[in-house]
Amino acid sequence: MSRYPEMFARLADAGQGAFVPFVMVGDPTPAISEAVIEALIDGGADALELGIPFSDPVADGPTIQRAHIRALEAGADFSACLEVVSRVRERHPGLPIGMLIYGNVPFAVGLAEFYTRCSGAGIDSVLLPDVPVRESPDFSAAAEAAGIDAVYIAPPSSSDQTLDAVAASSRGYVYAVSRVGVTGAEQAASTVGLAESVARLRSDAAAPVMLGFGISRPDQVAEAIAAGADGAISGSATVRIIEEHAPALLATDPGSPARDAELEATTAELREFVEVMKAAARRPAPR
Secondary structure (H helix, E strand, C coil): CCCHHHHHHHHHHCCECEEEEEEECCCCCHHHHHHHHHHHHHCCCCCEEEECCCCCCCCCCHHHHHHHHHHHHCCCCHHHHHHHHHHHHHHCCCCCEEEECCCHHHHHHCHHHHHHHHHHCCCCEEECCCCCHHHCHHHHHHHHHCCCEEECEECCCCCHHHHHHHHHHCCCCEEEECCCCCCCCCCCCCCCCHHHHHHHHHHCCCCCEEEECCCCCHHHHHHHHHCCCCEEEECHHHHHHHHHHHHHHHCCCCCCHHHHHHHHHHHHHHHHHHHHHHHCCECCCCC
């Protein structure tokens, strides 16, 4: 059973939107990424969006592309990533966990087996950024059979027809893209037209809407919530913190005092980042 409805209901009662950080599983190593994930949870993340490394991440900007490369170089294949997720799930049974993965992997594994393995690891949702909603039926059917929420992207300035299709197909939440282009904190998010898109999606009884792409500052989280989004997802800003510490982390031996000190500095910065971003997700008081 999906954990998203309980999360969104609890946050609505508290007058809050969701803050969901994204990180790449395996970046810069599987073990370090597991510690990173724990830091995000400790900082107050309402849910997680976890990337699975892929060799041709067409929707990602340079920061997350480099995370793909680091994770692949560390040997973080699909199976290794699921092992990390499974351990996180054991420690946090109520936390919604989403996976972001490119469509080639489900095709290579086989749709039924892919979604079954995701379910076995405790994953709630799968977002395929390179699969448009018009190509979704086979993926959605396999996801539903395995008890996984299929999430699809609502592009900026979408037609009503596209928004209606996204609303009909998405489960768990709808990923509203804040602007055209690829992921990255270099180009800021935009909430222009978001209120209208959210209203259209809600008229179709869509799942809750979360805004992503370019969310890197607390004011952008606040703007997304004020414009009607149910939550905000931040990826590149989170990954950039890991990238800044990766050279020092990889230059030390696992279990050494130097590695432990650098890992503590990394996780402390991540916890603080999440705390600040989460604090901005409170809904404005009604006038």
